[in-house]
Amino acid sequence: MKKFAIVFLLCLIGIWGCSNTKNVSRVDSDQDINLSGRWNDSDSQLVSDEMISDALSRNWLTNYTEEHGRKPTIIVGTVKNKTSEHISAETFIKDMEREMLNSNKARIVQAGQAREELRKERDDQQDYASLSTMKKWGLERGADFILQGTINSITDSNKKQKLISYQVDLELTDLENNEKVWIGTKKIRKVVK
Template identity: 50%
Template sequence: MNTKLLSLLLFIAIVASSCSHKVERVSPDETIDLSGRWNDADSKMVAEAMVDQILSGGWIDNFAKANDGAKPVVVVGLVSNKSHEHINSATFIKDVERSFINSGRVRLVQAADKREQLRSERAAQQEFASSATAKKWGKELGADFMLNGDINSIVDTYKKERVNFYQTNLELSDLETNEIVWIGDKKIKKYINK
């Protein structure tokens, strides 16, 4: 066999074997923190803590007393990422929304981007669906409260050590009066020794 061809095949075999890696399935509930950055476990932990705080706040009972026992209607607005790293707040928001629905203590309506999709579908139904099944305009449920917030971070480094501090702040506002009826936060601190 040609020496150049043999060398090329050997080189390809070495490169191929060095690029191989092992993939292992793990439980989504298992906490794995590889880098010390914000991860799925942080998102879930913060969402659970924030929902526990918000659902135990007095605003729900105050609303029910003032509205013949009705459940408040909430829309989850923006949760801005003001941290030093890329954080997809959509997973965090979805965890919060799921917990709201599962609690049975509040009613939840879609946020602005999803409402537009629903309205587009409703408009299409007016033209293409039978009049008996087309959904009517003007029947949307208006929110009483909007939840907004942000995720912030502070990083402290020295030589091979690093501390990542995250603080998630949420506030709930009455949509009619702009009154802030609840404020909560959750902090996470991670020490990383490289």
């Protein structure tokens, strides 16, 4: 009887294991796939590409480089997710930083926790690194501008269909005088059936 129970239990585990298998396939990372209709990596890339391209094509950049004789230094501050979805603002911020750096029109400095980690490392070097390799305090590049923004959404639904509208608003502000030099908005609308 015990052998029968053990065999029966093993069969149940085998059946359960087989029913839980998933079919997974790799796809090209450039392929636009939208399963749920919610904000995804394609939206993040599209919005960052378009908004940073717009920001770096405006007069503020020409005016700054002519007046100062150098590229501006930008820090990307907070991008607040005001939607009801979980949206990784960090991924969106990295997409924007990459677009700015790759344009070769601006310099980017670290912000937030990454900057604090750098400062902690510099502090540790004061005690543990040789004098010839120790990095000095007070030589960080100060940002000229800060980029901040919000991601909002509105959902409208009727029966088995819904419309999700996303709006991303970004502002670039001069850190010395708080003057807004660029404001950009990008809207994405998705119909989900």
